[in-house]
Amino acid sequence: MSRSKKAASLQSFLVELVVYAIFVFAYFFLVLHFLGGWIKHVFDQNKTLYGFMALALILVQGVALETLTTVLLRMIRSRER
């Protein structure tokens, strides 16, 4: 890989990282910050429901963030071309 290509690759990676960080920052303050109290309530009331809810939350977040990172990568690469 030539030096200019390496620099371009690093630049696009850094751009992706910054855009992703903005999304995560917004997600953290808009969603996760307010989720704590409600999750604790479910945890105290019904452990089985909490178990399924915990699994669903992490699965949904896993798929959602994977989609987000893939879209970001695609957008940055198409902009490079």
Place this chain on the structure above:
Amino acid sequence: MDFLISGTHINPVWLICVGFIVGICGGFFGVGGSFLAGPALFAFGVPMNFVVGTDLAHIVGKSIVAAKKHRALGNVDIKLGLIMATATIVGVETGAQIIQQLKRHQNVDFVVAIAFIIVLVGISSFVAWESWQTLKMGKNTSSSKGKPKRDVSVIAYIAKRFQRFHFPPMISLPNSDIKQISLWTILVVAYVGGVFSGFLGGGAGYIRMPAMVYILGVPTHVAVGTDLFEVVISASYGTLTHAIKGNVDILIALVMHTGAAIGAQIGATLTQYFHGVRIRLAFVPLPLLGAGLIIYGLVTGHHLK
């Protein structure tokens, strides 16, 4: 930020950073990263039973990302992954029950921490020895243009011996270049990995990944992808059973996973630029770092915040 379920106060930026590093490791080495995430959570002051359960939950979200990426790269043996997942689930439940027993006797922190240190130092030493011996053999481990990557190991004969072990039913795994192997060998490897997963948290890829390479004889790149695929299934079960037992702080897992999601993408892409023995050698210092974090927590009693 207060995490009410585990009763801890942790800076979320630290959690995201740990998730990011663990994500890169997971995508690159094919291990869930619990050898770093678990000790880091313990160092942040999270009780050990929550470390185990929360780490499993975080692994689910991260492994989905990395497994999908590896599947696209053709690194997943679905047949092997499904067989292993069944035995791993049984093992995870065994490990979770051991944690419950330790919780009742109120010595879960000490026992799990000591077990963690022994396992991490043992794995690191073994992989270092094997990789060093393989490199010393001077075999050509690099691939030239147009040729497939070669994956050699100084102890490849062990896998060959296990593959000759004739105890029916025998199965073939063409996607892993295994002509014939006893189903029982696979189930035992998966069960042992499952016990470690349920007992120490995470996907226990630090046990299963080397076992797949050295005992089953699966090529490193396929072992990485298949392990991640299998972890998605077994860690989902582990999350559920530990959450029902009150050992999961899902909010910690969600925050940590935001960093892991991007790290996993980067790590999986990196595997294309390295070869089997190099990946294994790069793995060596990471379990030692995890062991160091646990020793720090045990000896000083201080927690990083």
